[in-house]
Amino acid sequence: MKTLFRSGRVLDPSNGMDIYGSVLVEDGHIAAIGQDVASDDSTLIYECSGLWICPGLVDMHSHLREPGQEHRESIRSGTQAAAAGGFTNLCCMPNTSPPLDSPVLIDYILDKAAAPDAGGVFVAPVGALTKGQLGEQVSDLSALKKAGIVAASDEGAPIQNSQLMKRAMETCLQLDIPIMAHCEDRSLSSVGSMNEGAVSALLGLVGVPRSAEDIMVARNCLLSLETGCKLHILRVSTWGAVELIRQAKFLGAPVTCEICPHHFVFTEDSIHEFDTNCKTTPPFRTQNDLDVLLGALSDGTIDCIASDHSPYAPYEVDVPFEEAPAGLSALESTVGATLTYVTHTGMLSPLETVRKLSTSPADIVGLEAGTLQPNGSPVAQITVIDPNVEWTFDVAQTFSKGKNNPFHSHQFRGKAVLTFCGSEIYRDPFFNEERFILP
Amino acid sequence: MNHLLTVRNLPKPSLEGLLESAKMYKSLIESGRPVPQTEIRTVGLLFFENSTRTRVSFEQAANYLGYRHVNFSGAGSSIKKGESLKDTVLTLRASRLEGVVIRHSASGMYNVVVKYFEGPVLNAGDGRHEHPTQALADALTILEKKGQIEGLKVAIVGDVANSRVARSNIWSLTKLGAEVRIVGPRILMPGHTDKLPVSVYYDVKQGIAGADVVMALRLQTERMDSGLVSLGEYRRLYQINRQTLKVAAPNAIVMHPGPMNRGVEIDDLTADGPQSVIRQQVSNGVFVRMAALSRAFDQEETPS
Structure with missing residues (x-):
């Protein structure tokens, strides 16, 4: 069985390739790549003129909510959303019920993700850094690693005790897995529900100051520098965090970081008054932060773009702002938002865009993905993006159970239109039938 | 509707x-x-x-x-x-x-x-x-006592950060033409006032100087984290009483949205005194x- 992705813009950041050409997949593996790739009568052809042919996208920060929170998302619905969003690989976060702190839970997730009715994407679990995510005792990470975790994190319940964080880093260094750290000093963020600033003062909401994020970024960078443990900082949102990370990298700390599209698009001023879809952790900040964040994305200080896919059931967000949970169901808006607000505005070239969405996150967590090179991945992972298609993001059309997303009804330019992971796992209506040629 | x-x-x-x-x-x-x-x-x-x-x-x-x-x-x-x-x-x-x-x-x-x-x-x-209806009651009371709101200096004193009464009064009084000042210790003031039409004072005498209306706010002990404010210190520095009122305009009126912590943000004699319009507010x-x-x-x- 041969499949040819014919005559598109082939973007492979893993070796800096940006050419017009084709990619041939044979028996689920990438067999050839280049300008003159032969096909025969038995080849299924995807005509890709005007489209990008990229390595399958990698989301290193998603919440699949299973086990225990299936009213928000399931592994099945979440992986289907990932496929529709252009992802062939995702890391799922451990803040489930119970948290992912034992090998049997990792087995459960991997089994569910591999089931025929799931979305067909690879799922790489992130283990709970501490037992029960309680911030008291480091989990049995060696057993978790053996079961298949690619990183450890306490996600939204970050370790407050610095000594414990240092011990956790020493453990992860020995196991050679990164710690994914959400950086928040809980004594400062307290009961805050949006950025501390002029808008929170206006609306009578308790604010979350930038320092709540910056202090923990600084602490974690210093501990990473001291221990040598790989540290990946989740969802940066402040100019201060970016400057601290820049400095930590300069000093040689093995630190990487990600940004989520909502943090480079929205500010505290874009919050429609008390709209719970606009409640996130960390909160939307200010234009000043946004300017620095975009610059850091462009200059490489920010390594990658992640969705922080956080679906909730509709009833959970249909409450007063202060009582609402934070986050957005973002897998299916990430590519559209990134191309619209970062690529088409000239902040990132197409090749760098794909690097941030695929090659970099794969490298950070050590996945065999993020490349179009033959043998770079156990099966061919390819995402075809139409960079110019204009479409309206509508939560009613999404595969995710979560409909909470402030990008709802936004006009996007650019969309993943075909996702291939060993075989076709998603083909968008925008991928015109005429482009699809059966042998 | x-x-x-x-x-x-x-x-x-x-x-x-x-x-x-x-x-x-x-x-x-x-x-x-x-x-x-x-x-x-x-x-x-x-x-x-x-x-x-x-x-x-x-x-x-x-x-x-x-x-x-x-x-x-x-x-x-x-x-x-x-x-x-x-x-x-x-x-x-x-x-x-x-x-x-x-x-x-x-x-x-x-x-x-x-x-x-x-x-x-x-x-x-x-x-x-x-708290819109409280602001309406306050505006009506000021109108009755002062004849108009346009041009008045109004000092709102106390726990502004936690006060819905302040957030409504700031808008009603500025829309009706008053100059509104907020007065209190930094920890009880909103940290960012760029979007609020007010001037900010941390010294009670400067804040009240020449004010036609002095509005004391209830110290919202139920909303505050414990230990942020010492009552004795607050009383000494920000209480509205006969001493502090000396710097206000001669015919200044004193308001309070209630319920009062008598002897904390306002002293007894002032609350029941001739300048007080607290019962009219109700x-x-x-x-x-x-x-x-x-x-x-x-x-x-x-x-x-």
């Missing part, structure tokens, strides 16, 4: 209309003339937080208008069984209530209420955000709430 959700988004003509209407009701009632009765309406008074004066004056306002009212409180309702605000509101609507007055601890909670109730919604206090609360309730059911919609 007209909601009353915030003063910030209430256009000046609507604000003035409410005050005119309140004055009309006051003159009718004080002269013993009958209040024109319209269609009988049934309103729900839904209080998730404690209240004396707001609830009683809404009830009394409804009585004068000939409306029926139904009382709910968070404590005695299905809220205790975990019912959501949305379902509580749908229950009120299904029980054929025509309007709802609501107080709740979450800022902006009225979004959910407006979305599901269908009828008019009156905000009787949402978290730290706004009486006027009834008339402005009559205005708000009758406007709620106006056929003609005024911008809100």
